[in-house]
Amino acid sequence: xxxxxxxxxxxxxxxxxxxxxxxxxxxxxxxxxxxxxxxxxxxxxxxxxxxxxxxxxxxxxxxxxxxxxxxxxxxxxxxxxxxxxxxxxxxxxxxxxxxxxxxxxxxxxxxxxxxxxxxxxxxxxxxxxxxxxxxxxxxxxxxxxxxxxxxxxxxxxxxxxxxxxxxxxxxxxxxxxxxxxxxxxxxxxxxxxxxxxxxxxxxxxxxxxxxxxxxxxxxxxxxxxxxxxxxxxxxxxxxxxxxxxxxxxxxxxxxxxxxxxxxxxxxxxxxxxxxxxxxxxxxxx
Amino acid sequence: xxxxxxxxxxxxxxxxxxxxxxxxxxxxxxxxxxxxxxxxxxxxxxxxxxxxxxxxxxxxxxxxxxxxxxxxxxxxxxxxxxxxxxxxxxxxxxxxxxxxxxxxxxxxxxxxxxxxxxxxxxxxxxxxxxxxxxxxxxxxxxxxxxxxxxxxxxxxxxxxxxxxxxxxxxxxxxxxxxxxxxxxxxxxxxxxxxxxxxxxxxxxxxxxxxxxxxxxxxxxxxxxxxxxxxxxxx
Numbered sequence: 001x002x003x004x005x006x007x008x009x010x011x012x013x014x015x016x017x018x019x020x021x022x023x024x025x026x027x028x029x030x031x032x033x034x035x036x037x038x039x040x041x042x043x044x045x046x047x048x049x050x051x052x053x054x055x056x057x058x059x060x061x062x063x064x065x066x067x068x069x070x071x072x073x074x075x076x077x078x079x080x081x082x083x084x085x086x087x088x089x090x091x092x093x094x095x096x097x098x099x100x101x102x103x104x105x106x107x108x109x110x111x112x113x114x115x116x117x118x119x120x121x122x123x124x125x126x127x128x129x130x131x132x133x134x135x136x137x138x139x140x141x142x143x144x145x146x147x148x149x150x151x152x153x154x155x156x157x158x159x160x161x162x163x164x165x166x167x168x169x170x171x172x173x174x175x176x177x178x179x180x181x182x183x184x185x186x187x188x189x190x191x192x193x194x195x196x197x198x199x200x201x202x203x204x205x206x207x208x209x210x211x212x213x214x215x216x217x218x219x220x221x222x223x224x225x226x227x228x229x230x231x232x233x234x235x236x237x238x239x240x241x242x243x244x245x246x247x248x249x250x251x252x253x254x255x256x257x258x259x260x261x262x263x264x265x266x267x268x269x270x271x272x273x274x275x276x277x278x279x280x281x282x283x284x285x
Numbered sequence: 286x287x288x289x290x291x292x293x294x295x296x297x298x299x300x301x302x303x304x305x306x307x308x309x310x311x312x313x314x315x316x317x318x319x320x321x322x323x324x325x326x327x328x329x330x331x332x333x334x335x336x337x338x339x340x341x342x343x344x345x346x347x348x349x350x351x352x353x354x355x356x357x358x359x360x361x362x363x364x365x366x367x368x369x370x371x372x373x374x375x376x377x378x379x380x381x382x383x384x385x386x387x388x389x390x391x392x393x394x395x396x397x398x399x400x401x402x403x404x405x406x407x408x409x410x411x412x413x414x415x416x417x418x419x420x421x422x423x424x425x426x427x428x429x430x431x432x433x434x435x436x437x438x439x440x441x442x443x444x445x446x447x448x449x450x451x452x453x454x455x456x457x458x459x460x461x462x463x464x465x466x467x468x469x470x471x472x473x474x475x476x477x478x479x480x481x482x483x484x485x486x487x488x489x490x491x492x493x494x495x496x497x498x499x500x501x502x503x504x505x506x507x508x509x510x511x512x513x514x515x516x517x518x519x
Contacts, residue, residue: 044470045494046418050446057451059398077448095447095472114491115472170397182343182359183393190352228455230443230478230485235452 024062026138028128038119038126051092056171063144068136078130085144096130148189149173155262157198164246164253177207177219194263205257223257326382330407334379334390335416337495341378343393348386356381364395364454367439370461385409392417395465396444396454420469420492426458428504433460436505442477449474469494
């Protein structure tokens with residue numbers, strides 16, 4: 001009986017500490033053709049990857065990905081084709097990282113990649129660098145958590161009106177705002193309208209958020225257009241001008257928080273025809 | 286009046302006093318110590334956020350059934366605030382007693398990215414752990430004209446992604462010890478323009494769960510470095 005007690009104790013402890021853990025498993029195929037069936041798969045300790053789609057940063061959780069196919073290694077980055085579980089396909093670039101390199105290598109370039117996937121196989125712990133992987137096939141159970149990106153009508157401060165598909169906030173499907181200097185984030189699929197109050201010359205703009213339930217809440221957003229110390233032109237453009245991005249029939253759409261008056265999400269139709277650019281199920285940080 | 290006691294009686298009195306003192310000391314250690322976690326209130330469960338040694342986080346908890354925010358606590362100042370620093374307090378805000386249910390824990394970091402832990406099930410009378418993947422780094426800038434004895438100065442800096450394509454957040458160095466909390470498992474870059482070194486400083490920051498990455502930019506002249514005492518490089 002005494003021998004059983006520690007086992008029961010360990011089992012209870014394992015059950016308690018394992019709460020909320022979602023292990024992923026899949027097959028990792030190396031560039032030399034070896035296949036490894038890996039459980040508890042994670043990327044740098046996380047269940048999401050950071051990729052760049054058309055130079056826009058995106059975070060995708062494993063739950064949304066069916067397959068990853070890696071291309072030829074470039075300096076500090078690898079092109080990757082993401083086959084999403086929604087059926088869409090994304091062509092992106094993933095950084096190989098450069099931790100523990102010399103300052104000159106990490107600043108100028110030429111750093112050696114250190115990012116990789118870890119997990120466990122039947123033989124024991126498993127670790128592989130990104131640059132050694134040819135393909136990863138995830139083995140999922142159940143349906144993916146889908147996030148619907150709806151089309152929206154955007155009105156700017158000049159009264160111009162835009163019908164936008166695949167509207168995203170900083171590349172994500174959720175909208176961030178502040179309440180009493182505390183950050184908040186809400187999925188845009190739960191929002192009906194975003195009404196930005198026009199306060200002349202103010203960097204902090206009040207916003208009224210109306211949810212699909214009819215509930216309203218107030219918050220603020222930082223609509224400052226001042227360039228930060230150390231910010232390049234491209235960084236400034238992404239931070240200030242390309243806050244809300246999407247596509248219109250005329251072409252790509254981008255608008256900054258300082259230009260917006262109103263965003264009304266169209267509840268009639270989900271954005272299933274968003275251009276096939278993988279808009280189902282965005283990753284969230 | 287003089288009370289006379291026999292030698293035997295004196296021994297009995299001394300033994301009695303000693304026994305009383307021992308009893309009081311024993312009572313004091315068993316009732317007033319306050320060691321160990323408090324019991325879980327009746328009808329509640331306990332949510333413990335395991336953040337790899339970080340004792341305070343800005344976070345809120347959302348009930349997944351109602352989508353309502355049921356708890357929020359924001360004890361840390363923003364990364365760009367000039368008044369932020371780490372206190373030596375051992376107090377934590379990462380243990381919360383909640384009614385049983387399914388929750389999402391949203392941890393706010395010093396950059397624009399949130400860290401979410403979904404499907405955290407709180408069960409009545411039991412502790413449950415949520416492990417948000419957050420890490421921290423510390424950036425110190427030393428300069429000649431520093432007012433602090435350590436030589437550290439306050440300077441604004443940018444936190445960007447590894448490729449320096451996107452500004453993820455702003456920070457402010459401190460003359461005190463200050464940690465910046467960011468999602469773990471990624472490599473970032475910090476950039477200080479107009480630094481005391483006269484250069485455009487760009488440093489790589491690799492952040493891991495449970496770790497603390499130290500970065501030091503020494504902008505002091507060699508003479509100052511020699512006089513710098515403990516902070517002077519060897």
